[in-house]
Amino acid sequence: MSSFRKRTQETKAIPGTRSSLYNGQTIASTGNPSLDHILGGGVQIGSLLLIEEDPHVVYSKVLAKYFLAEGVVSKQSLFFGSLDDEPEDLLKKLPKPVEEDSNTSSETSPDMRIAWRYNDLPQVNSEQGGQKIGHHFNILEQMSSEDLKESDISTWSKGSFSELIKKLAQKVKTVKEDSVLRICLTSLGSPLWYSENLEFSKDILKFLTILRAILRTYNTIAFVTIPMGLLEKIDEKLVPRIRNLADYSIQLDSFAGTDRETVPAFKEYNGILNIRKLSALNTLTAFNPETTDLAFKLRRKKFVIEKFHLPPELQDAENPQDDIVPSLSCGGSGKKSLDF
């Protein structure tokens, strides 16, 4: 990056936000550094981040907790709505912030005698991450209830789409101009939301449209998880239409309970992460991630998104016969060992 900077008037930044390095828009963290990284540093204020749930709703829930925890730590107002998850249960399980990433402390590798200069090389890390704006969280530990007491959290866990919109509209009006409201809706459109086939599709699209209008008007960001695999069964067209209404769309495709669990190439990961949509808000060009080949895994303490790579092939291939590389015939063909 060049050292030239556009001279901008230093406006008072809203706590917990920052202006993007790519386009100068105000962004906020999702709470997970690697998710921030693939979205271009964070989520733009006023946008809708859609997470397409994994079939068993394990990993999307982890991301939702990250999102809420980030809001609590950076003292933003929160709105949590869900029919499937009890708000109290989920808020109790928010991850605890940790001071600094302990991984950065360089692990001393065994000394090399001859090639000692290589000792100084940094270890290769394919984890997606970089400059951070949010906090680091440890999902193994939970936030104490005292931290939660101070923050302004509204919850909603019963009703229909229209009631949710009304509640949301009331809530956004209470948010001050120098603050951000985080809206987190999990499992939107799950079976519990179902009404009638046609009505349901209409309702969810209408809901998202109004939600987007609200987001654009106030200082808000929204994190919505939707079980796309189920909505597909109702109406195939519904999936692209919902994606169209979101600003970012990330699909979590987990291996759990499928045959891919045992495939050696996927052994290291919990699933594939597909970026379905990254939109440009207030700018002409959308952020372009370095790679779209991404995979995620849930480690003991954190959720990481990495560049997908195949593991080293340590075992012999299934059919050694196929493996014979056609070589220049020097010692006869078809022989496996070299003749000296």
Next chain:
Amino acid sequence: MLSNFIVTNQKLVVISDDSQNLPFERFFDRYVKMWLREQGKLDNLLDLCNIKALSIKDLSNTVETRKSPEPFTVILPSLTKLLQIDDPRNIIQFINSLKKSSSVRQVFLLSTTTLIPHELSFMPTFLEHMAQIVVSVTKDDLSILSRQSGGSVTRKSYTYKIDGKEMLVKQLKALVIKKEEEVKPVEHPFKIKLEEEEMLARNAVKLPYEKTSEADIIYTPDADDDFDEEDPDEDLYI
């Protein structure tokens, strides 16, 4: 026995029957009772299969009027029957209320995919999404998908056999990943291994490019040393 896997403390069990030759649809309550008997949990049972109900409301009233101090097991009529008496929304809400209720020990539901009308074909998937245990039975084998509350998900396939009294299952071996073959020692005409003495002797040898200690360049400038003000390498693009 199949009951070992499905009579657990996971609330909602959905049996998805695609076998087309098993009389699940007719005798579902008998199957469930058999499983419960095998596990010794036949007490506190609420069988809704043969209750005359005109709507979901009748069923939920029956559940509510049953007040027992201990949690009880509920056998629901099959999804086909439920869809005949009420609409999907009420069915989903009713099953969800059973799932959340603390007075219910376990809920069994049968969904026969072939008997569901086309416009409602999403219903089995929806209910499987809500369930903690999904048993999918096909002609030759069955698979059990189990979701633990901690978030772990397992799916295992079994072959099954029904004799007069019980349903026996046998786990199909998952794709066995080839074990690493033992590396055969390569025969060669020279000695490649080191004895301990030799190893010590080898490590003691000081190699030419080895780093031995932190080295500093100590330089004391002379009085008549001539320093260039300008960068002598300026013309080189380095």
